[in-house]
Amino acid sequence: MKYKLVAFDVDGTLISEQVWKRLHTHFGMEDDFNEKNITLYRQGKLTYSDWVKSDIDIxxxxxxxxxxxxxxxxxxKLVDGAKELIQELKKMGYKLAIISGSLNVAIEHVFPDYxxxxxxxxxxxxxxxxEGNIVDVESTKFDHEGKAAALAHIAKLEGLSLQECVFVGDNYNDVDIAKIAGLSIAFNCRDKNLAEVCDVIVNSNDMRNLLDYIHEA
Structure with missing residues (x-):
């Protein structure tokens, strides 16, 4: 196999929706709330950890x-064909990873045995x-530019080159990791900057259509 490891984003990729936005709406937060925090984060006025914790505190x-x-x-819901693709990749012997700024409760909801x-x-x-009360939140170190560091870390642990790694994502926070992956796939892409750096752009309602790109002899 040309590629040995496949890493996936969650929101907008394995899951068709943006989970944070969905839950902000569910808990009655303003429509532009997330955009305000994104701006503060990009300006260096808010750390990623503080951003996550402040959202959960609200x-x-x-x-x-x-x-x-x-x-x-x-x-x-899980994107159509996502579980079948993952099952097939696992059966073929690929190492699989989730590198995402999403939430454990979201992936557990749609994919209980992930x-x-x-x-x-x-x-x-x-x-x-x-009793189901929130007691803490553990923010990932590997969102936005940190996603690339996560892929490099996994590759090192597995003794792989980055050229043997695939990444599948959909949005602006996937740009850095897409640049370093041996094969980067924009799945139902939501960001023009990501589209510009990805090797493949796939618009499909079935994730199984990615298999032919990933599995090369």
Whole structure:
């Protein structure tokens, strides 16, 4: 196999929606709330960790619990063909990774046994007590420009070159990792800058259509 490892984004890639935006709306936050924090982050006025924690703190103040978060995610689904693609890649012997700024509760909701398939998982984690109350959040170090560092870290652990790694994403925070992957695929791309740096652009309602690009003899 030319490629040995495949890493996936979550929101907009494995999941068709932007989970943070969906939950902001569910908990009654302003439509432009996320855009304001993105601007502050890009200006260096807000760290990624503080950004994640401030969002979760606001949800908590609005009464968020595990059950209410799940209620907000009830219509969120895995992209068609995503699980079948992942199962096939696993069967073929690929190492699989999630490198995302999404939330553990989201991927657990749409793909309950995801940990059985992915060898490496980097995303934000909300921690709950036995009653479902939010007790803490562990923010990932590997979103935005950090995604590239995550891929390089995994490749080193596996003894692979970056040219043997594939990344599949959809948005602006995937640009840096797309630049270093041996094969970068923009799946239903939402950002022109990502489209410019990716090797392949695939617009499809079935993720199984990526297999022919990934699996080269």
């Amino acid at each position: 949800w908590k103040k609005k009464g968020a619990t595990k059950s209410l978060i799940k209620e907000g995610l009830k219509d969120v 940990e059985d398939y992915f060898d490496y998982i980097f995303l934000n984690k909300i921690l709950f007590d036995d």
